[in-house]
Amino acid sequence: MENENKSLYKNGTSTTHALLVMSSLIMIGLSIYLTNHYFQTHFPQGLGSSTLCEINSFLNCGAATYSPLSNIAGVPIAVFGVFIGLFLLGGYLFNDKSVEETNYLILILNGAGCVLLFLYSLFILKSLCPFCTLYYVFSLLALYLFWKNSSISSLSLKTLSIYGVAVAFGATAVGSNSWKKQDYHEKLKASLIKQFDSLKIVGDPKTESPHRLVSTTKSFKDAPLRITIFSDFQCPACKQLALSIEKIIPRYKKSLNIQYMFYPLDMNCNPSIKRPFHNYACSAAFASSCLSNDKFTEGHDEIFEHQDKIDGQWIKNFAKKFKVTSCYQKKEIKEKVVEMIKQADEYNIKSTPTLLINGRKIEGVLMPNQLSIILDSLLKKKGKS
Numbered sequence: 001m002e003n004e005n006k007s008l009y010k011n012g013t014s015t016t017h018a019l020l021v022m023s024s025l026i027m028i029g030l031s032i033y034l035t036n037h038y039f040q041t042h043f044p045q046g047l048g049s050s051t052l053c054e055i056n057s058f059l060n061c062g063a064a065t066y067s068p069l070s071n072i073a074g075v076p077i078a079v080f081g082v083f084i085g086l087f088l089l090g091g092y093l094f095n096d097k098s099v100e101e102t103n104y105l106i107l108i109l110n111g112a113g114c115v116l117l118f119l120y121s122l123f124i125l126k127s128l129c130p131f132c133t134l135y136y137v138f139s140l141l142a143l144y145l146f147w148k149n150s151s152i153s154s155l156s157l158k159t160l161s162i163y164g165v166a167v168a169f170g171a172t173a174v175g176s177n178s179w180k181k182q183d184y185h186e187k188l189k190a191s192l193i194k195q196f197d198s199l200k201i202v203g204d205p206k207t208e209s210p211h212r213l214v215s216t217t218k219s220f221k222d223a224p225l226r227i228t229i230f231s232d233f234q235c236p237a238c239k240q241l242a243l244s245i246e247k248i249i250p251r252y253k254k255s256l257n258i259q260y261m262f263y264p265l266d267m268n269c270n271p272s273i274k275r276p277f278h279n280y281a282c283s284a285a286f287a288s289s290c291l292s293n294d295k296f297t298e299g300h301d302e303i304f305e306h307q308d309k310i311d312g313q314w315i316k317n318f319a320k321k322f323k324v325t326s327c328y329q330k331k332e333i334k335e336k337v338v339e340m341i342k343q344a345d346e347y348n349i350k351s352t353p354t355l356l357i358n359g360r361k362i363e364g365v366l367m368p369n370q371l372s373i374i375l376d377s378l379l380k381k382k383g384k385s
Contacts, residue, residue, distance in 0.1 A: 008149035023142040024088040031081030038076040043181040062250035064129040074178040098156035199360040209259040223257035228356040230263040234278035247368040290324035
C-alpha cells in the first residue's frame with residue numbers, strides 16, 4: 001500500500017525536485033531546437049541555419065532529420081518532446097496526484113521510444129544526433145526520478161483527455177505550418193527539376209581530380225551522383241557553396257562522389273585572369289594540392305573557415321601545420337594546379353563557383369534544399385531513391 005501512494009511531487013526531496021525541473025526545462029529547450037532544425041533543414045530560407053549539432057560525420061543531426069522517423073504526417077516528432085517537458089513541468093507546479101501518475105505513464109512510453117530511436121540511429125542510420133541523444137538522457141533521468149519516487153495506482157481519463165486535446169491542437173498547428181511549407185517546396189521542386197533537366201549535358205572532366213570531398217567509388221564516374229566543383233579559396237560565394245555541400249553530404253554519402261577542381265581567380269597561376277584579383281588564391285591551391293587524400297577535406301574546410309585571414313603568412317602557417325612547407329612551392333605542384341585549371345576551358349568557366357552535377361553545368365551557389373531536390377530527382381531516375 002505504501003508503494004501505491006508514493007508521490008514524487010509531494011514527498012520528493014529538494015534535490016529530486018531540482019533535477020526534475022532541470023530535466024523538464026532541458027527537454028523543452030532541446031525539443032524546440034530540434035523542431036526548428038527540422039524546418040531549417042527541410043525548408044531552408046538561406047545558408048544561415050544552425051550548425052550546433054553538426055559536429056562530424058557520426059555526430060550530426062542531419063541523418064536523423066532526413067530519416068522517415070523524423071516526423072509524423074509532416075509534424076516533427078520533436079514537437080511531442082516539447083509537450084512532454086511541459087507536462088512534467090506543469091505537473092510539478094500543480095502538484096496533482098492524477099497528473100503525476102499520467103506523467104509517469106507518458107515517461108514510460110517516451111523512454112521506450114527513446115531507446116528504440118537511439119538503436120535506430122546507431123544501427124540503421126549509423127550516426128547519432130547529439131541533441132536527440134541529450135534529450136534521451138534527460139528523459140531517462142526524469143523516468144528514473146519517477147521510478148524511485150512515484151507510483152501508478154490508477155489513471156485519470158480527464159487528465160489524459162486534456163493532454164490529448166493539447167497535443168492534438170499543438171500538432172495540428174505545427175502540421176499546418178509544415179503543410180504550407182510543403183506546398184511551396186513542391187512548387188519549387190517542380191520548377192527546379194525542370195530547369196535542371198533543360199541544361200545541356202557537357203559531361204564530367206576527362207581527367208579526374210585527386211582531391212575528393214566525398215568518395216563512394218574508386219572511379220569518379222561510377223557513382224550515381226557526381227559533383228565536380230570548380231572553386232577559388234578566396235571566393236566568398238565558393239565558401240557559401242562549401243557550407244551547402246557540407247550540409248547535404250550525410251544524406252547522400254553512400255551514392256555520391258564530389259571532386260574539387262582548382263580554379264583560382266588569380267593571375268599568378270590562371271592564364272584567364274588578366275588583372276590582380278584574389279592574390280593568394282593560387283598559393284592556397286598550391287598548399288592544398290600537396291595534401292594527401294585523407295587530409296584534403298580537413299585542409300579545404302580550414303582554408304574556407306579562415307578565408308578572411310588569408311595572406312602570404314597565413315599560407316605559410318597552413319603549410320607548416322599540415323607539413324607541406326617543402327612541397328607547395330615546388331615547380332611540379334604549380335604545374336599540376338595549372339593543368340587542372342586548363343580543364344575548365346572545356347566548360348567555358350569564367351566565374352566561381354561552377355558546378356557539374358552529373359555532367360550538367362550550373363554557375364553560382366546552390367542552397368542545401370536546391371541541391372537535395374536535384375540529387376533526389378537524379379536518384380529517382382536511376383531507381384535508387
